[in-house]
Amino acid sequence: MFSGWLDSFLAGIKIFNQILTAGIAITAFSLLIYALTFNLSDRVARSFAVIMVSVVVIFTSEAIQSTVTDPALMELFLRLQWLGLVFLPASYLHLSDALLVTAGRPSHGRRRIAVRLVYLISSGFLVALALGKLVGPLVITATPASHLSRTLWTEIFTVYYLVIMLIAGINFIRAYGRMLTRSGRRRMLYLMAGATAPALGSYPYLLFGSTFAAQYPSIFWSLATLINVAVGALIIIMAYAVAFFGVSWPDRVVKTRLFKWIMRGPVTASLALTVLTVVRRSGEYFGLIYNAFVPVAMVATVLLTEHFITIFAPLFEKTLFFGGDRTEISALQNIEERLLTQGDLRQFIEAILAAVRDHMQSASAFIAALDGPELSLLITAGRPFLEKGNLSQALEIVKEESGRSEFLWNDFWILPLHSRRTPAMDLDETMPVIGLLGVARQPNQTLEADQRQALWRLADRAALALEDRQLQQRLFRSLEELEPQVEMIQRIRAMGRYDSTSALAEEIQPTTDMAEWVREALNHYWGGPKLTESPLMGLRIVQEVAREEYEGNLPNALRAILKKAVDKIRPEGERRFTTEWMLYNILDLKFIEGRKVREVASRLAMSEADLYRKQRVAVETVAKTILDMEAQINSSEGG
Numbered sequence: 001m002f003s004g005w006l007d008s009f010l011a012g013i014k015i016f017n018q019i020l021t022a023g024i025a026i027t028a029f030s031l032l033i034y035a036l037t038f039n040l041s042d043r044v045a046r047s048f049a050v051i052m053v054s055v056v057v058i059f060t061s062e063a064i065q066s067t068v069t070d071p072a073l074m075e076l077f078l079r080l081q082w083l084g085l086v087f088l089p090a091s092y093l094h095l096s097d098a099l100l101v102t103a104g105r106p107s108h109g110r111r112r113i114a115v116r117l118v119y120l121i122s123s124g125f126l127v128a129l130a131l132g133k134l135v136g137p138l139v140i141t142a143t144p145a146s147h148l149s150r151t152l153w154t155e156i157f158t159v160y161y162l163v164i165m166l167i168a169g170i171n172f173i174r175a176y177g178r179m180l181t182r183s184g185r186r187r188m189l190y191l192m193a194g195a196t197a198p199a200l201g202s203y204p205y206l207l208f209g210s211t212f213a214a215q216y217p218s219i220f221w222s223l224a225t226l227i228n229v230a231v232g233a234l235i236i237i238m239a240y241a242v243a244f245f246g247v248s249w250p251d252r253v254v255k256t257r258l259f260k261w262i263m264r265g266p267v268t269a270s271l272a273l274t275v276l277t278v279v280r281r282s283g284e285y286f287g288l289i290y291n292a293f294v295p296v297a298m299v300a301t302v303l304l305t306e307h308f309i310t311i312f313a314p315l316f317e318k319t320l321f322f323g324g325d326r327t328e329i330s331a332l333q334n335i336e337e338r339l340l341t342q343g344d345l346r347q348f349i350e351a352i353l354a355a356v357r358d359h360m361q362s363a364s365a366f367i368a369a370l371d372g373p374e375l376s377l378l379i380t381a382g383r384p385f386l387e388k389g390n391l392s393q394a395l396e397i398v399k400e401e402s403g404r405s406e407f408l409w410n411d412f413w414i415l416p417l418h419s420r421r422t423p424a425m426d427l428d429e430t431m432p433v434i435g436l437l438g439v440a441r442q443p444n445q446t447l448e449a450d451q452r453q454a455l456w457r458l459a460d461r462a463a464l465a466l467e468d469r470q471l472q473q474r475l476f477r478s479l480e481e482l483e484p485q486v487e488m489i490q491r492i493r494a495m496g497r498y499d500s501t502s503a504l505a506e507e508i509q510p511t512t513d514m515a516e517w518v519r520e521a522l523n524h525y526w527g528g529p530k531l532t533e534s535p536l537m538g539l540r541i542v543q544e545v546a547r548e549e550y551e552g553n554l555p556n557a558l559r560a561i562l563k564k565a566v567d568k569i570r571p572e573g574e575r576r577f578t579t580e581w582m583l584y585n586i587l588d589l590k591f592i593e594g595r596k597v598r599e600v601a602s603r604l605a606m607s608e609a610d611l612y613r614k615q616r617v618a619v620e621t622v623a624k625t626i627l628d629m630e631a632q633i634n635s636s637e638g639g
């Protein structure tokens with residue numbers, strides 16, 4: 001009886017171990033995609049991606065090998081497992097070097113050469129694997145599992161594996177010692193703890209412990225299961241620590257994005273795989289070769305998991321990630337969800353105008369909004385409104401009137417739309433006018449009492465919409481002014497997580513200043529004080545070009561840098577006046593060729609207001625390009 005129970009236990013734990021192995025492969029692949037998607041530009045994330053590639057190859061091969069029975073396929077996937085294993089030491093040394101550089105300890109060439117040399121050695125072991133020297137032939141044993149026999153080259157690789165992992169571990173400790181902030185030290189600890197999992201859990205220990213494993217299979221499979229559980233948990237912790245490198249997002253954004261990624265990816269896929277395996281094995285136990293519940297159960301698992309994530313993820317985010325900022329972030333989220341967009345405003349006003357025309361049996365109606373001193377026609381309904389140029393006359397009439405009264409203007413009743421939120425200076429003073437509601441009237445038509453009451457009720461609702469429009473415009477302008485400063489602070493804060501001394505001491509100008517300097521220099525591109533006295537003269541890239549190409553002439557050097565930055569925006573191919581050429585065409589026509597705003601707008605088929613908006617984007621792109629050029633020359637001189 002005990003023997004039967006032990007056999008059932010071993011069968012169950014083997015199945016569970018297969019699911020864990022496949023789950024680790026899924027998780028590693030998902031984290032690899034995450035690193036390649038969100039912070040590929042950072043060297044720490046790139047080296048982490050190499051480790052994840054190795055882990056994916058190792059555990060995918062192991063998961064497939066554990067399910068096949070053909071000896072040739074077993075040997076094939078066991079050898080593919082070594083394809084990921086041979087590059088694991090090099091990827092760890094690569095990661096440790098990237099951590100030291102990020103922590104403010106640049107390589108000066110020695111560590112970089114060592115990393116390349118280790119990758120070369122790993123490539124040599126790959127050649128040995130292809131030639132059948134690194135590991136021997138397949139050993140098929142009933143207890144505990146099939147494995148490849150070891151050779152002399154296996155012993156050499158094991159020593160190499162341990163030595164490189166030890167050096168990488170020393171580099172991890174050195175990087176940890178350079179962390180000055182509490183968050184930096186804590187996340188470095190997470191990274192070091194997580195990094196032990198692939199290093200210790202990926203090596204095929206059956207090469208050296210096959211005798212012990214054969215004698216005590218239950219202990220072997222129990223340890224293998226515990227190791228796989230630890231590997232799955234620790235690579236997530238490792239990915240969590242790496243997720244903060246190379247990004248300037250707030251911590252809550254990094255945590256929330258990674259949490260959703262893991263829940264919707266590895267967790268959902270692993271649950272679906274678990275249900276599929278259990279349902280399929282249960283069907284086989286009852287003698288069902290094909291179990292129709294397998295696809296049904298898998299689809300139901302995916303849909304239910306995604307449903308629960310959608311419902312409960314916001315609750316987890318508020319509880320786990322928002323901390324003391326919960327109230328402020330919730331308020332911002334409410335603004336995003338309830339924002340009255342231009343499309344929403346148009347739909348609401350169109351509904352108001354439709355109701356106005358219905359009540360008044362009118363052929364035409366319009367609403368105009370007051371933006372500063374100018375009155376602009378927002379929406380018309382019915383027959384075309386032909387008095388756009390004379391709206392200012394209607395506004396003057398309204399300003400001369402007082403109180404809540406409509407008045408005649410041409411063939412329209414005009415109702416002033418008053419702001420209810422802006423308080424009047426005196427009790428007798430009317431609320432400020434923010435727009436007009438116009439309704440076409442028939443000759444000799446008069447307003448009945450019920451019509452007048454309904455018309456003013458609709459006018460009040462239109463005024464409410466215009467008030468919200470003004471408030472949101474002010475909000476957006478404030479956000480536009482705030483965004484560059486916030487971006488700069490977040491960028492410095494992100495740099496200071498791991499190298500606070502140089503990050504906080506480095507002189508970083510706000511994006512607004514940089515963009516403004518570039519715009520002024522472009523305005524005086526062919527000569528003028530904004531070019532010759534520009535703060536951009538202090539950039540190292542300008543001084544370098546002036547010294548090497550223009551005999552110390554800084555204005556000419558700056559002009560050349562501006563032209564080079566503009567040319568970098570130019571798409572490939574012949575010049576066209578299409579969307580992808582928009583930014584380059586604005587820069588070239590407006591600044592390089594010096595054409596007037598009206599001429600450029602006409603050439604590009606856009607309004608002048610739209611041209612100014614696109615011009616701002618184009619100038620910011622040039623500013624970013626120059627900053628990238630400056631960063632490249634700084635890194636080349638520092639490396």
